Amino acid sequence: MNYPSKLLEEAVTEIAKLPGIGKKTALRLALHLLKQEEQYSLQLAQAIVKLRTETTYCQSCHxxxxxxxxRICSDTRRDRSIICVVEEPPDVLAIENTGQYLGVYHVLGGLISPIEGIGPANLHIESLMNRVAQGEVKEIIFAISATMEGDTTAFYLAKRLKNYDLKITTLARGLPVGGELEYTDEVTLGRSILARTRYDN
Amino acid sequence: MNYPSKLLEEAVTEIAKLPGIGKKTALRLALHLLKQEEQYSLQLAQAIVKLRTETTYCQSCHxxxxxxxxRICSDTRRDRSIICVVEEPPDVLAIENTGQYLGVYHVLGGLISPIEGIGPANLHIESLMNRVAQGEVKEIIFAISATMEGDTTAFYLAKRLKNYDLKITTLARGLPVGGELEYTDEVTLGRSILARTRYDN
Structure with a gap:
């Protein structure tokens, strides 16, 4: 692609670094910005800078x-005796959207991954231990991806938590709602047979 | 959606104003920015601001x-006797990408649209007339969308240009390459029969 100006090329390069946005879409977005009022580009840029530089995190759940x-930790209607442990903030948003959970959260900020050099010390694990040590917590839910890193992290946390009198649970694995049995992968299907539940009318 | 912070909500609102990006994608992009190095968000924001505030336009073709x-107007290999008239800069990029055109361009900056209050005076039409008046131009190509606004603009330009000794052409209309006859709309198909061309082996 032969860009008519360096400014356009630079903008396209930066925008195309965003996930799911290729050079073609980035060019379309950049040309769109050029057609809009200058005010809009300034607002967009300012919102991005403020988001990245001024965002702060909850001292309790991160x-x-x-x-x-x-808002969740300071909501008196939430049940502080249940902590749902997740990897990142988007996971909290996803669970909140279901409206099915009334406990509190703990955001680890990643998963243990020896390959990427991420160990327990790089995650918010000590602050979870501190919360548990205060004695109010009765249940810990591992709402972590079913990947090797997720399993490693859950295994490590379970070991660290085993001296406390806690119920430790994990998200149910099984057929997705609306999913067809025929097209479900064999590992999921196998686990969903082993973990079969009583049929309720 | 209940956003955990105003900063996130504002960023999502601004990003979601971009064409083809909904609130869900905007949220994904914003959370992605939060996970990246601060440096990246600053570069992205700066590229957007510089693009919008510092981009300049060619004095000849706009x-x-x-x-x-x-680059095109100052390229001595381009044929200055043919001017391709287009609506916006992306149209120039699209035609340049074909590699089929060796003349120069003229970007109108829009199309005549009484509904949107855009008249000939709002477009770069006088500067096109000045270029033609210099006498070097032999052909004007209307590479304008086949919409009502496009047809109105072409009609207006043709009227303004009729006193000059010029060949005025327009892009061929017909079946898209790779398009199936069965699924081509009737207007295009009708025009392509009327404008049928000699079959060359």
Whole structure:
């Protein structure tokens, strides 16, 4: 591609670094910005800078927050005896969207991954231990991806937590709702037979 | 959607104003930015601001340009006797990508649209007339969308240009290459029968 100006090329290069946006879409977006009022580009750029430089995190659960404690941690209606452990803030948003969970969260900020050099010390694990040590917690839910890193992290956490009188649970694995049995992968199908549940009408 | 912070909500709102990007994708992009190095968000924001505030346009053809004359207008190998008239800079990029055109361009900056209050005076039409008046131009190609606004603009330009000794042409309309006859709309198919061309082996 022969760009008519360096400014355009630079903008396309930066925009195309975003996930799921290729050079073609980036060019379309850049040309769109050129057609809009200057005000819009300035607002967009400012929102991006403010988001990245001014976002703060909850001191208790490490979720995105505007205050010392996030909206969930400071909500008195939430059950503080259940902590749902997740990898990143988007996972909190996904679970909140279901409306099925009334406990609190703990965002690890990643998963243990020896390959990427991420060990327990790089994650918010000590602060989870501190929360548990306060004695109010009765259940820990591992809401972590079913990958090798996720399994490693869950295994490590379970070992660290085994001296506390806690119920440790993990998300149910099985057929996705609306999923067809025929097209479900064999590992999921196998696990869903082993973990079969009583049929309720 | 209940955003955990105002900063995130504002960023999502601004990003979702981009064409083809909904709230869900905008949220994914914003959370991606939060996970990346701060440096990247700053570079992205700066590239957007510089693009919008510092982009300049060619004095002759009004295409995006870094210099007084754009790369195409200042290229001595281009044929200055043919001017291809287009609506916006992306159209120039699209035609340049074909590698089939060796003349120069003229970017109108829009199309005549009484509904949107865009008249000939809002477009780069006088500068096109000045270029033609210099006497070097032999052909004008209308490479304009086949919409009502496009037809109106072409009609207006043709009227303004009729006193000059010029060949005025327009892009061929017909079946898209690779398009199936069965699924071609009737207007295009009708025009392509009327404008049928000699079959060359």
């Amino acid at each position: 979720h995105i927050s505007e205050t010392t404690l996030c | 295409h995006i340009s870094e210099t007084t004359l754009c």
